[in-house]
Amino acid sequence: MTSADHARTRRQALPVVLALAVALVAGSAAARQSDRNQPMSINADRQQGSLDGNSVNEFTGNVVITQGTLDIRASRADLHQRGGEIVRAVLTGQQAVMKQQMDDGTWMTAKADRIDYDVNGETLVLTGNFSVTTPRGSTSGQRMTYNMRTGAIDSGGQGNGRVSITINPKASQPAPPKGND
Secondary structure (H helix, E strand, O other): HHHHHHHHHHHHOOHHHHHHHHHHHHOOOOOOHHHHHHOOOEOEEEEEEEOOOOOOEEEEEEEEEEEEEEEEEEEEEEEEEEHHHHHEEEEEEEEEEEEEEEEEOOOOOOEEEEEEEEEEOOOOEEEEEEEEOOOOOOEEEEEEEEEEOOEEEEOOOOOOOOOOOEEHHHHOOOOOOOOOO
């Protein structure tokens, strides 16, 4: 696969990549791989932008983005395009919420006042009272940055805030479902 093909695949599966990055941070299983092959649906009270492929499309008011098991809810979603490809997605609200079923059948939920994904830089930033919850555990704080290229995580509070992480014992986690999906 060429680097251009690789970049196109990342951009086409933007919401799945967001959920996968957050799930990895929380130590969960991988995001459901079949979701990236599903159609993406975006619903909002209003959309403003251009279809020229070099613009920012703003979706406001009760924004719902779904793709397979992925469900994103936000007050606003700004999708930045360059050359017809999504290069950045910014989700905001009190709070923006992402839920997705993982390949092992468990669920991941991420919440933040702002979720910012830079596709080209492969960087995900959750800011403003973020929390990520999976059966494996949870993490919360004021800001978390995840570099998808290197796997580096930088999280914590702002000012006097702190980061909080809970890791559940393996015995208390639900067993993965058996059988096919």
